[in-house]
Amino acid sequence: MTLWRSAADRIGEPPIFAKGAPGRRGAAIPALDLQAPALDLPAALLRASPPLLPEVSEPEVVRHYTRLSQLNASIDTHFYPLGSCTMKYNPRVGEKVARLPGFAGAHPLAPAALHRGVLQVMAELGEWLRRLTGLDAVTLQPAAGAHGELCGMMMIRAALADRGDPRRKVLVPDSAHGTNPATSALNGFQVVPLRTGPEGYLPLAAIEAALDRDVAAIMMTNPNTLGVFERDIRAIADKVHAAGGFVYLDGANLNALVGIANVAAMGVDVVHINLHKTFSTPHGGGGPGAGPVACVSALEPFLPRPVLVGAGNEVRLDFDRPKSIGKLRSFYGNFGMLLRAHSYLAELGVEGASRIGPDAVLAANYLRASLRDTFELAFAAPSMHEVVFTDKRQKERGVSTLDIAKRLIDYGFHPPTVYFPLIAPGALMIEPTESEPREMLDAFVAAMQAIDAETRDNPELVKGAPQRAPAKRFDEAGAARKPVLRYRR
Amino acid sequence: MSRYQPHTDADRRAMLARCGVESFAELVAAVPPALRQGPLTGPSAVAEPDLLRRYRSLARLGEVKASFVGAGLYDHYVPVAVDMLLQRGELFTAYTPYQPEASQGTLQAIFEFQTVVAELFGLEVANASMYDFASAAAEAVLMTLRLEPKRSRVLLSGALHPDAGEVICTYLKGGAATLESIPLAGGRTDLAALERQLGADVAGVVVQSPNCLGLVEPLAEIGARVHAAGARLVVSVNEPTSLGLLAPPGVCGADIAVGEGTGLGVPPSFGGPGLGLFATREANVRQMPGRLVGEARDADGRLGYVLTLSTREQHIRRDKATSNICTNHGLCALAFTIHAALLGPKGLEELATQCAQRARYLAAQLERRGVKRRFAGPYYNELVVEIGEPARAIEAGLARGLAVGFDLGRWRKEWAGGLLVAVTEQHSQACLDELVEVLAEVRR
Numbered sequence: 001m002t003l004w005r006s007a008a009d010r011i012g013e014p015p016i017f018a019k020g021a022p023g024r025r026g027a028a029i030p031a032l033d034l035q036a037p038a039l040d041l042p043a044a045l046l047r048a049s050p051p052l053l054p055e056v057s058e059p060e061v062v063r064h065y066t067r068l069s070q071l072n073a074s075i076d077t078h079f080y081p082l083g084s085c086t087m088k089y090n091p092r093v094g095e096k097v098a099r100l101p102g103f104a105g106a107h108p109l110a111p112a113a114l115h116r117g118v119l120q121v122m123a124e125l126g127e128w129l130r131r132l133t134g135l136d137a138v139t140l141q142p143a144a145g146a147h148g149e150l151c152g153m154m155m156i157r158a159a160l161a162d163r164g165d166p167r168r169k170v171l172v173p174d175s176a177h178g179t180n181p182a183t184s185a186l187n188g189f190q191v192v193p194l195r196t197g198p199e200g201y202l203p204l205a206a207i208e209a210a211l212d213r214d215v216a217a218i219m220m221t222n223p224n225t226l227g228v229f230e231r232d233i234r235a236i237a238d239k240v241h242a243a244g245g246f247v248y249l250d251g252a253n254l255n256a257l258v259g260i261a262n263v264a265a266m267g268v269d270v271v272h273i274n275l276h277k278t279f280s281t282p283h284g285g286g287g288p289g290a291g292p293v294a295c296v297s298a299l300e301p302f303l304p305r306p307v308l309v310g311a312g313n314e315v316r317l318d319f320d321r322p323k324s325i326g327k328l329r330s331f332y333g334n335f336g337m338l339l340r341a342h343s344y345l346a347e348l349g350v351e352g353a354s355r356i357g358p359d360a361v362l363a364a365n366y367l368r369a370s371l372r373d374t375f376e377l378a379f380a381a382p383s384m385h386e387v388v389f390t391d392k393r394q395k396e397r398g399v400s401t402l403d404i405a406k407r408l409i410d411y412g413f414h415p416p417t418v419y420f421p422l423i424a425p426g427a428l429m430i431e432p433t434e435s436e437p438r439e440m441l442d443a444f445v446a447a448m449q450a451i452d453a454e455t456r457d458n459p460e461l462v463k464g465a466p467q468r469a470p471a472k473r474f475d476e477a478g479a480a481r482k483p484v485l486r487y488r489r
Numbered sequence: 490m491s492r493y494q495p496h497t498d499a500d501r502r503a504m505l506a507r508c509g510v511e512s513f514a515e516l517v518a519a520v521p522p523a524l525r526q527g528p529l530t531g532p533s534a535v536a537e538p539d540l541l542r543r544y545r546s547l548a549r550l551g552e553v554k555a556s557f558v559g560a561g562l563y564d565h566y567v568p569v570a571v572d573m574l575l576q577r578g579e580l581f582t583a584y585t586p587y588q589p590e591a592s593q594g595t596l597q598a599i600f601e602f603q604t605v606v607a608e609l610f611g612l613e614v615a616n617a618s619m620y621d622f623a624s625a626a627a628e629a630v631l632m633t634l635r636l637e638p639k640r641s642r643v644l645l646s647g648a649l650h651p652d653a654g655e656v657i658c659t660y661l662k663g664g665a666a667t668l669e670s671i672p673l674a675g676g677r678t679d680l681a682a683l684e685r686q687l688g689a690d691v692a693g694v695v696v697q698s699p700n701c702l703g704l705v706e707p708l709a710e711i712g713a714r715v716h717a718a719g720a721r722l723v724v725s726v727n728e729p730t731s732l733g734l735l736a737p738p739g740v741c742g743a744d745i746a747v748g749e750g751t752g753l754g755v756p757p758s759f760g761g762p763g764l765g766l767f768a769t770r771e772a773n774v775r776q777m778p779g780r781l782v783g784e785a786r787d788a789d790g791r792l793g794y795v796l797t798l799s800t801r802e803q804h805i806r807r808d809k810a811t812s813n814i815c816t817n818h819g820l821c822a823l824a825f826t827i828h829a830a831l832l833g834p835k836g837l838e839e840l841a842t843q844c845a846q847r848a849r850y851l852a853a854q855l856e857r858r859g860v861k862r863r864f865a866g867p868y869y870n871e872l873v874v875e876i877g878e879p880a881r882a883i884e885a886g887l888a889r890g891l892a893v894g895f896d897l898g899r900w901r902k903e904w905a906g907g908l909l910v911a912v913t914e915q916h917s918q919a920c921l922d923e924l925v926e927v928l929a930e931v932r933r
Contacts, residue, residue, distance in 0.1 A: 026831035036846035050834035076578025102548030108760035117547030143620035182803035182813035188663035284820030288762030326659035331760025349534030352491035479785035
């Protein structure tokens with residue numbers, strides 16, 4: 001495990017704006033090599049005073065951001081079991097590929113003759129995603145998971161409008177990510193929450209009670225955010241279909257399914273796929289990601305335009321899509337991330353891809369078995385790729401999930417997702433992924449057990465954590481009361 | 490086994506034993522047999538050297554000697570230090586900074602990004618980034634409707650990038666607002682038409698500058714008219730370097746400024762990932778979409794940074810959130826910040842001035858050879874040249890390894906015959922002269 005070691009790793013690096021001196025500069029611009037006419041822009045259109053940008057040399061910039069980087073936990077430095085975020089290793093080859101000049105420099109509006117390589121990569125990735133989900137059609141356009149959700153729900157709305165059957169309601173389980181209700185609302189739908197049953201599954205009866213001819217869709221996550229496989233999903237889908245609605249699958253937890261379960265067989269009509277989770281493109285400190293959407297053929301006409309058609313050398317972008325929901329973003333997708341996902345899958349091949357889900361599920365169950373005597377399981381149902389514990393036992397000793405999370409930082413681990421899902425009070429949602437060696441999982445178990453022991457012997461230590469991180473706990477309420485959102489000189 | 494998957498068969502056996510099962514199948518017994526994945530079919534594993542060979546050959550298909558295609562996405566030289574810093578694993582393999590004690594690097598960098606964007610736009614606050622200019626513009630329109638809940642009409646300049654227009658339209662299909670286009674006069678937003686279209690039911694007006702025909706809009710005049718009607722002005726800027734030279738939107742009356750950051754730190758990459766910029770006035774911040782980082786004190790009283798004002802966001806507010814956005818384009822925002830820091834105020838101004846000067850050199854050389862600009866209005870670094878048959882020019886350019894520009898007729902039939910040409914600091918005199926040769930030849 002990796003710890004922050006010295007006082008030098010503490011916060012206190014002044015903002016870049018507070019560094020440097022007037023007249024310094026870190027970038028050289030080639031000299032003007034031609035005789036240009038004078039600038040003919042009227043003064044009223046020109047900037048009157050320069051923007052407050054740093055005046056720093058390259059060495060100062062490099063040291064500044066290097067030092068900032070050292071204040072971060074990351075996959076490369078720490079085990080990062082952030083539940084539902086699938087923080088697996090990010091292969092280096094993808095970084096290399098995305099920087100090849102012909103790819104990084106490709107302009108989406110350049111002549112089509114220059115796009116053959118780019119479109120071939122996109123078509124092959126689309127084919128991978130079709131095969132891995134078992135669905136019929138794919139768009140690579142959405143920029144992120146939430147953007148993919150928006151895409152899928154817009155397609156459902158458009159399909160209902162197309163058949164003259166507009167509907168107002170969307171069923172969303174109470175275990176769902178916040179993006180699901182937010183996406184539904186953004187589409188003008190009214191959200192009908194569904195209660196998860198005592199075992200951690202969505203009961204068929206809950207759907208039957210909520211279902212009527214005004215339900216446009218159900219948004220499910222499978223495995224759900226408790227890490228539990230929705231065993232009735234096919235029956236739920238059949239009910240929803242019988243009532244004329246669609247089944248949306250939030251693919252945030254797709255890592256659990258690759259090589260294990262077939263999305264199409266679940267009765268899913270449309271799913272978004274987080275390439276930055278399941279297909280290992282880097283999370284970048286908060287993006288960019290990519291959220292391709294796969295769907296059944298009935299929804300294909302509504303895919304955002306343009307749609308990739310053809311294969312091999314004959315791949316092209318088809319803009320003539322009269323029923324399309326339209327464009328969701330500029331150009332065609334986060335190609336740089338699509339490339340990285342493509343290289344990940346190409347390197348794994350079907351053999352390696354088939355191991356993604358099994359090894360991820362095995363790792364989560366290994367942690368579950370190792371920690372279940374120490375921490376309370378939120379639900380008894382079997383875990384897939386993540387396991388949710390609660391702070392029920394530690395709370396009796398006055399120590400909460402937040403304290404445990406912060407104490408983990410002292411032990412050299414990024415904390416799990418905490419206090420989510422909302423239906424498991426004091427949740428600690430742990431997703432180890434398939435890329436952590438067993439020794440690291442064992443070290444994490446040892447740390448969790450040591451923290452539990454501390455909750456008995458020295459609870460104040462846990463409540464005062466972190467001690468060895470770059471910062472102690474922040475006054476977040478104070479920060480929100482009088483927000484300071486930018487540097488001012 | 491792949492090199493990214495560390496478990497050996499011995500590891501797996503030991504782990505299964507800890508789980509108290511004999512086989513993996515027992516662990517996933519909850520998955521009904523009918524839903525099981527059969528054997529996957531598809532390509533077999535390819536080793537790294539072979540993989541790289543294949544990607545190199547595919548990437549080469551897209552290479553040109555020089556490109557003058559801009560049309561909303563501009564390619565500038567990115568200093569080596571930017572990408573070297575981005576490749577630090579502590580930065581690119583971290584995630585959203587939910588745990589501030591373990592994420593101060595990312596948080597401080599976002600705080601610096603917010604400052605840079607606010608400064609460039611001449612506005613008070615900026616968020617932690619959006620996906621791209623088009624989705625940022627759509628979110629800005631939704632924000633004007635939240636700021637003006639009694640109004641339901643939104644006007645879009647006819648010279649707004651067509652992708653932004655289409656994305657706004659896509660985003661608004663679920664709501665009650667109606668969209669109208671403002672006609673152009675001389676390639677710029679027609680002020681008289683704007684006045685006629687404004688009314689008490691207009692929530693927002695969206696204008697791009699420089700616009701999609703390369704012309705600088707009279708933002709101050711537009712802003713005065715929009716505010717007189719009680720509406721909100723949204724200004725989009727696709728060419729971030731233009732902000733080194735041109736008056737910032739905030740100074741011209743923009744209530745919200747959005748834009749594209751690609752060009753500073755971020756390569757075109759076939760149009761994504763881009764970098765959506767989003768800034769507004771302080772009074773509007775609670776209606777703003779996206780993540781925000783603010784200053785905070787830790788228990789020892791030291792200054793640091795946290796995600797703040799989260800009660801606007803989906804993970805707290807669910808269906809009442811200001812947007813469904815979760816992940817944004819953090820690493821692109823970092824690249825943008827580092828590039829801006831390296832340039833500094835003088836470097837950015839010099840860069841912008843040079844882009845404008847080189848564009849004027851091109852315009853003058855073309856004029857001498859009888860190739861004219863379509864519009865006489867003020868421009869920054871992109872111009873529409875009257876070429877007759879852009880397709881022929883594009884073909885002739887490709888034969889010499891040049892992408893000569895964008896055929897405007899692909900956007901709108903009435904714009905046919907125009908070639909949109911973008912000039913940056915990357916275009917040397919020799920390169921510009923070669924472009925002049927190609928275009929003059931085709932025009933003849």
